[in-house]
Amino acid sequence: MPFLRFDVIEGWSNVELQKLLDVTHEVLVETLHVPARDRYQVVHQHPRSCVVALDTGLGIERTDKLVMLQLTSRPRERAMKLEFYRLLADRLSSACGIAPNDLVINFVINADEDWSFGMGRAQFITGELH
């Protein structure tokens, strides 16, 4: 159920994008323990002039392969989020050639009643999901 919104700078091939989405989902399944088919992702490809990402003084350099990822999710344990950050950086680096310095992530948290996956029903409330 997390809904993932990626913001990247244009210049990615479809193969690279597909790999980014696949690997991110794989890490989501492993660390947040969501079902394999719990996958909702969109990517925005922006002109270079429409993206700014500095480093909050952390000394992290960014390149044009920058990935900014915003996840909307029901509450998750802190340890799971930390493991998601760690493993995603690791896996995107080894599988996609995206450096850990190019990955900026944030979570937005909502509640069970805030989701409908189709058919006009709130599946966490009806008991179809839990």
Place this chain on the structure above:
Amino acid sequence: MPFLRFDVIEGWSNVELQKLLDVTHEVLVETLHVPARDRYQVVHQHPRSCVVALDTGLGIERTDKLVMLQLTSRPRERAMKLEFYRLLADRLSSACGIAPNDLVINFVINADEDWSFGMGRAQFITGELH
């Protein structure tokens, strides 16, 4: 005041988009009881390769007419949200030919002080709105 962000796959005509936005707003007014002019909507049209939506194992099939809708809103009663999901699926089906299986919705909740509708003022705090 809800702010609505739609993510769809490119291929919609302007007439279809307009209808989607109009019908969604109509349902919002009916179920969340917002004023008629309380309307803030943006649509992102994505290449097919930039959208993934599976079904969390619910057995819901998606087509390229998929609509993913994210609403940012002040708190709403659960019953209102459930009615919004139900009626939107119903109305988009009858009025726009969008099948209930192609509608994925989530809410993100914020607070009164989190809104400014213009003029640099927070109208829920100043008392201009309530």
Place this chain on the structure above:
Amino acid sequence: MPFLRFDVIEGWSNVELQKLLDVTHEVLVETLHVPARDRYQVVHQHPRSCVVALDTGLGIERTDKLVMLQLTSRPRERAMKLEFYRLLADRLSSACGIAPNDLVINFVINADEDWSFGMGRAQFITGELH
């Protein structure tokens, strides 16, 4: 750390966009007291048909220079948000020629553990930031 997502109607020059982003960041630093390099911004430029913004009955007119801004942030004091709205409207008007009636803003609030600025780490939790 706030992450800022701007939605505008296409037709902006790169110079105008750059100015919008620069001035908004300047106001963010002044009112929310974020570090100068705490800057994360993306802009979506939409076709006219993909944006609707009315006025919640407030009598505020919109033009095609409309700016809808969504900020995701850790909690901020109410007074800081109000000052951000006020000063941003003021500064965008004087520095960018964007009228206060064309500025719609909302905040989405998350928590320390919801941020990773790179390297797979949650810098507010590790103590690298605070």
